[in-house]
Amino acid sequence: MSEAVVLNLVLWLPVVGALLIPLLPRERDAPVYTLAFAVMLVQLLLVIWLFVRFESGVSGLQFATQIPWIAAWGVAYHIGLDGLNLLLVLLTALLGPLVVAGAVRTITHSVKLFYAMLLVLQFAMLGTFLAQNLFLFYLFWEAMLIPMFLIIGIWGGERRIYATVKFVLYTAFGSIFMLVAVIYLGLAAHAAQGAPSFAFSDLYALELALPVQTLLLLAFTLAFLIKIPSIPLHTWLPDAHVEAPSPGSVMLAGVLLKMGAYGFLKLGLPMLPEAAKLFTPVLMSLAVASIIYGALLAWVQDDIKKIVAYSSISHMGYVMLGLLSYELLGIQGAIMQMVSHGLISAGLFFMVGMLYERTHHRELAVFGGLAKWMPVYALFFMLLALASVGLPTTSGFTGEFLVLLGAFYGAWPAFVQGESHYALILASLAVLGVILGALYMLRLVRRLLFGPAQAPGGQPADLSRRERMILATLVLAIFTLGIYPKPFLHKTEQAALDYQRLLLEPTPAQEGL
């Protein structure tokens, strides 16, 4: 019981923080970010406590709260932790205080509004992960857009208006189709059960005809592929990242990009299993194409932020590949890869931001040999780059390795029986990402850190203590997940198994056929 209260506290704390900010004195910034940091830190500690209390090997929700809200529509305030969202909530909570700490020097105007937006964003993201009612999920999903839109639009770079409009149009375009699908699912649940419901558990039990499933899946897929982002719906991401202030980039890459994959995990695939199976080859092809396309484009970019942005497209391709393998290894790998990418890309965007604050440049060509001037910066950048490349003992390896093994496991039966080579070829192509990932990341490292030292405006100062603490926290998390992933994946295993069962077990409708 008390855990459920704590979980509610975790969700609503940022809102309380955001409401308190206007009451603070106008003239000084320090109380504002101190408050925001305190809120985020308390939230993180509570989440860690919940993580420890979370029982492994148990199916279903833990620490759930369910309160009827709009009973006539079957909408309830229903939140809870399960193995699928546990690590993502932990990731979000971990990034919270780090983003506040990282924004202190970056955000210099409209400080109060910024931290209020950051807290609202945190609330919406956690809400999306925790929601167990489709309607609630959709509300949080859309609510995320507003603070992100403002963060890029107000504190962004020169072309911020183009980037925000593109970002909003892209996501709104996907959301409209998603809304139609959400409404249809609610009506279908009402028709099937005689009572209105948007509860995920009721929706999983729906037996929809294949054509209906297909249409719904297409609607969801559009929304989710845009968020991931997968090619060919990805071009909002590089623009949004380039224009966003670095705390915005961190949140965008660290958490927001996980929403699309989480959407597939939570609703797209298990709610519409037959249609999902039908479209798996297409989605898988898109995943592998994203891995390779993202990597090739990251290789030819000259803006450091764009390199990291395109690398995100490549890395999120692995998440999709893992989910679509329908293998335990692949699903576990996908969850791990989401968390891992969250940590690594957050770290890299922090580091690009730190460099930008010192030099006001982001083009690769103007830098070189920073290892000489900024050895601590170089050390952290190197560690993050190696994690991004997927070297063993980092979380990047854990995620990629499990995803690839899962993809091979999923592809193998059809291959051995001589039915289809397709999935196996895709899985093998995905391994190419291992080479390409090293190419673009080490190119970046080489240009930025090695060679004759140069930077606009002379030698930049090395990292401050605040910056070191931020990066050390991330690096510590990355190595923990790489050296000893068992305690973390152990807690998600049961949920992954249940999820796999939802996908693979024939529904009663099929059995009847």
Place this chain on the structure above:
Amino acid sequence: MDGVYLSIVLAPLVGALVAGLWGRQIGRRGAQSVTILGVGIAFGLSVWVFWAHVFGGAPVYNETVYTWLVSDGIRFEIGFLVDNLTALMMLVVTFVSLMVHIYTIGYMRDDPGYQRFFSYISLFTFAMLMLVMANNFLQLFFGWEAVGLVSYLLIGFWHQRPSAVHANLKAFIVNRVGDFGFILGIAALVLYTGTLDYAATFAQVEGLREAQVPLWAGYETSLLTLACILLFIGAMGKSAQVPLHVWLPDSMEGPTPISALIHAATMVTAGIFMVARLSPLFEASPTTLSVILIIGALSAFFMGLLGLVQHDIKRVVAFSTLSQLGYMTVALGASAYAAGLFHLMTHAFFKALLFLAAGSVIIAMHHEQDMRRMGGLWRVMPITYVTALIGALALIGFPGMSGFFSKDAIIEAVALSTLPGAGFAYVLILAGVFVTALYTFRMIFMVFHQPPGTRSTSSADDHHAQLASHDHTHDHHHAQPELRTPDAERVLRAPSHTPHESPPVVTIPLILLAIPSVLAGLVVGPLLFGDFFDGVLTVDPARDVLAQLGESYSGIGGFILHGLMMPPVWLALSGVALAWLLYLHRPHWPGVIAARLRWVQAVLLRQYGFDAFNAKVLAGGSVALGRLLWRVGDRTVIDGWLVNGSARSIGALAQRIRRLQSGYLYHYAFAMILGLLIFGLMLW
């Protein structure tokens, strides 16, 4: 024993972390002490482990240290397998590493990255030990990647030099290409066996062999062969076999101690070790063995030839390493795993010796690496000279030296092998013996014996230097003074300084390495023909060429006498003689020959065009593809047509539609009638 094995691995790691993270606080002396202490502990315990296993009859140790993850019934573990093979590798790795640590005190004395260097080489020792002690594929891959990472860091140690950061990127990428095969190979095995454990995998080798996989329409192959070839691609990357050898010559951009430790004695032999460790798998796939034979033989001969045209002393030794790795690979292909491992061991000693001797010469010459500017050094550096000579004699297989036994065993084993490709391999490695002797003594004569100033580096030779794509190590000292290493700066301030013998921290490791370079061959009996590798290596009795050799083995004396009557020794001696003729007796002849055979020289200097092909076709092609996708895919099609285009078309459409609302009643009435008509037609 658990504690002992764990200490062997962790002692160097602790040293590396302390020196790396708190290098500034503990200072130079602190860093060197803590890392040497760590590696010293590892070496001492390794000696004890070796003793316990080989002479004390300790049982094979195969235990899990901790469980990394359990998922879908597969246990991902970190664990140690210690048997005679592991014990031997641990001994070699920790011994060479200890020597290199000590030598580094002298070689890196004036480098500002002193602590960082010690941290890296200790970290390397940790990673290499993890690799050889692994009892499963996960940990093998951990170690595999970790040694590759440290190699990357050390090749680029002088990261201000563009050539060094080019070389380390290249090394990493080429190794990743090997890893591509390696990962696929591991996946292929796990898919069938459901385990990452060596022993459990070996138990299913029959099933793996019988499992057929359809490669493409109508063509099937054994799953085992597929997996073994993929794993061998990984070995080709790490052990620098053609065509994945291109990174190793460039890796000489790193400081000399790591060329000795990583790029000669230990890391590059990881592929050889891996194949031997997995001999139960490889032995069951004769197709793979034939592939290994041919790749190894090509590397052994053609890489040796390249050593003939190099002027940089380190690059000569580097090409020699490529060639010798080829010999080890050939041995694996001929099922003479023990001979391959034996050569791995002797090579580790004499090649580390040769590299460190070359480093000693380089210090004496104030970081000059061009052999044409050397000569007559035997008088001023007697210890370096004698030890280098011992290394050279061992390398060419002079009777009685360690290399003689190991190389002879390989050649004889290949002669007996009946696998397809064995005849081809035999011819190449026999010819390779002559080439080895020629380039080795060319180096010895040029460095130590030729009168100083015999050879001008200008005129015709400069033309060659331009042809050689990366013959620029010393060029940087002149062309880009701001990139000089501190050593070079110190040296250039005193150009009149004459060469002299190196300090004891340099010469003592040379002497300590020279001893096993001479004597290590004496264990040939137990290692190849005895029971040392019983229960470790699996060899099909029908192909057991070493057992056939062993039938006629009658002790060290007999082996040497037998060797004297075989062609390799005489080929080696004639190589030495030719080197003497060309480089001491008639020093102008090489120039004449080069002028006559200009195209041959051009081919060799361009290293058969591998680098050019990779740079232009593979790298260039991928970059061009990336640019094309960026310009056409992202910018033009998606953003240009779909995103901004749809915004424009919607705008345009809205303009049109707006015109419909003209306000004239007869327009609306007309539209209504038209609509009614269409509606009526549809009903009808």
